[in-house]
Amino acid sequence: MEDSIKMAGEEKQTENKPEELRIGVFICHCGLNIAGVIDIKELVEFAKTIPDVVYVKDNRYTCADPGQEEIRKAIKEHKLNRVVVAACSPRMHEVTFRRTVSEAGLNPYLFEIANIREFSSWCHPSTPKEATEKAKDLIKMAVAKARLLMPLQTIEVPVTNKALVIGGGIAGMNAALDLAEMGFKVYLLEKGESIGGHMAQLDKTFPTLDCSICIEGPKMVDVGRHPNIEIISYADLLNVSGFIGNFKVRIRKNPRYVIAENCTGCGECKDVCPIEYPNEWDMGLGVRKAISVPFDQAVPLVYTINRDYCIECYKCVDACGARQAINFDQKPEEIELEVGAIIVATGYDIYLPYDNQLYGYGKYTNVITSLEFERLILAAGPTGGKVVRASDGQKPHSVAFIQCVGSRDTNKYPYCSNFCCMYTLKHVVQLKEKYKEDIEVYVFYMDMRTNFKGFEEFYQRARELGVNFVRGRVSRIFEDPETKNLIIHAEDANLGMPIEVEAEMVVLATAAIPKKGTEDIARILNLTRGTDGFFMESHPKLKPLDAPTDGIFLAGACQGPKDIPYSVSQGCGAAARAATVLSKKTWKIEPIIAIVDPTKCRNVTTKCGICAERCPYGAIKAEEKKPAQVITAMCHGCGTCVAECPADAIQQMHFTDAQILAQLRTALEKNPEDKILAFLCNWCAYAGADLAGTSRFEYPPTIRPIRVMCSGRVDRDFVLEAFRLGAGMVLVGACHLPYDCHYISGNWKMKARMDALAPMLHKLGLTPERFRVEFISAAEGVKFAEVIQEMTEQMRTLGRERIKAENEKLRPVLENMLKRKEKK
């Protein structure tokens, strides 16, 4: 995706007027939570000695109204232009105090927290002296960052309150209907001739056996008639540009050779058309005319001419007569839409196992897939609901159903396709209830997965009807060349015996696989796909409907195989998620984004583009011979690009190199070889450290933490600088691999960077334990405490002298490395 809109306020973010620094420091007692361990008086006296600090005040509870009022008063009376609060975790009250300072007229980003509760008083209660010393460092580090803070403006982008839903299956239809009911204009894009999706192909639905089209048909009509929904069918998605609230979508409408506005759907053209071709809707089992609709309930009810088969006899033109709906000169038409949010509901395909030699699909006439069986047993299907064999047109007396064809197979699709157990149960119940004693039914399965409402009872019903369930995977099917019966080889694993079963028909429950074209949609919308090929959600638990790109949502089986109720729920859910964007006039973006300095960017002279390649969101555009450009509305503020940029041409607002280095240098001013310098990512490692504090896990007060939004922000220069300054140990704390990162893959980028750095440091003589990357979740307070305990012990075992000696040896090399970089 691309974008050329420059954000308002972007220039403002980078300007930094020189002004006299007037920093106020507010130290919170938090009742006895802080004051019970830390000597507040000493802290106050210490804070007064820090350069640029003009006002220091302690409060019993800084977050309470009187405490906040004192901050507001002090800002006005003492003309404070930076505020530092030494209290609890920023994850607790950063938002509170930002509001407080902005109420007093100060930019909310000119505020910083020193976390002296979770990070000091709560985790070092038995060493109050050291805890106080650590608190002093934390305050001094916060002041160091505060000096360099810049006022930032919240970025607002306008929102177009229209939506695009891609895919007109049951998930997409529900998404479109819900959004339309909320009052938003919805474009429903469908690749095929009609909406309805796979559900419209089905006979019955499990476990209730209601008729599928009887419940879906009315919904399709509702969609077609809704004044807020515009169906764009028989059309392809060409391109999407822009960002949340402001997407530009290009679509190509393919020619039907029938003018939609003039077509009444009467079908008189079809009656006179002499040409028939296999109907893909019937899985090729039935036929349709060269001018036709795929099925009677199609919405929109507009006929289409298939020019691959049409012989241009023009009988249809005559039959249409005065309505003049047929136009053989129709051309593809490109249209452009503007929408604020996009819902992707492109669904799935059914695997056709032509490549599976062992089961003989495509080779033996009486081996069919479940979707073909579905069309056979459907009353409106090509056989009028009679289940017959292709070889002789006779009703089979024995049918074997084979589960997990392609699914749960590491050679094809390793995942479970979710709904096959249930649709096979549906098929066997239908067969048994239709033909009673006249049919023998086998199901070869590995595990029966019947884990939703009414499913297990349905399984029971199938057993009571006398279906033979055989636990064992089929290894091979042979055809009897005379009878065209199938001989199935399997092991009855419960008996531990190889068995052979002869059946007159075999039905393969094949895998649900990513829809053809998923790759193109992924490319156009910058969506990520899992190893299974389905679209990846932003977070598997808490953001199951959000795509990683803001303003784009996922619904239904495009994200993994799902049954009807699950797809409907997701459609409705995605509509609600999209409405959180569409219902706003403007969309606010926190301004902690990355900004490129075009004068430093290498991409102007050489082909670089590292930032664009490493950005987890595809938010950076690096065109040839032009400086890289961050698309503000797509940037999530992880800072990975900043750390990756070889020219230091990118800065992350509020987490600039200068700010982080100032914290780092302050932390290592005194006795650096006794300290562990830690970079903690906001969402996992920092939260884990907070939890260690709230859980009162005690660990040695040796650590000096620096908060970054994502571990991806941790530049290797930070590590080098820390060792140059003599740090005892360096720790990088990140979210767990592979999926825990809140910025998709920042932790992976950090890992790759540090994996390359560590051996180099070891070669230069650094003891390996002194530089550590650790993955700590927000729930692993214990682990955090243990890691610090362990590192402290290692540091003490090594001893100051050894550390100092190593650092002496390292320093010239590190200085050289850092200097070389500065020159560039």
Add this chain to the structure above:
Amino acid sequence: MSGEKPLDFTKEITSKLGGETIARCYQCGTCASTCPVTRTTERYNPRQIIRLALLGQRDEVLKGDSIWLCASCYNCQERCPQKVEIADVIYALRNIAIREGNIPAIYTEFANGLMSEGRLAPISKFLEKKRADYGLPPLKPTGVEAIKKILAATGFDKIMFKKEGTPQ
């Protein structure tokens, strides 16, 4: 269930060459139903061997003759949906069994023949006469010393000699 902790035996197998993939098995029975040996005898069923092994039934697996019945056709391995290298797992189990002295007599004979004569099958008078009848030249002596060297380098001789004299 008797036997050691299931996990210990699984770990032992996965640490052996060929045994790495055993824990992937989900007991579908593709191997058993595709196996030409299982079709002829109840004494060999690869799925059951893997099951017993994963349950830590060490003696059951190693002391019987079951693992020695595999014909190494690799049908199972080709068709396994979980990429368990079944035939190779059986080899790993055989290697463990041999180290513990569970060797069927026929294999001891083979090994001894290999080490003393350099041949798996002994040369009988009958065989030599047959060769002459067919106009084939008499068999040359093998480079038994070289073979012994190789077998010593691989440690094969030690495994086998350990069992020498102990009736199977």
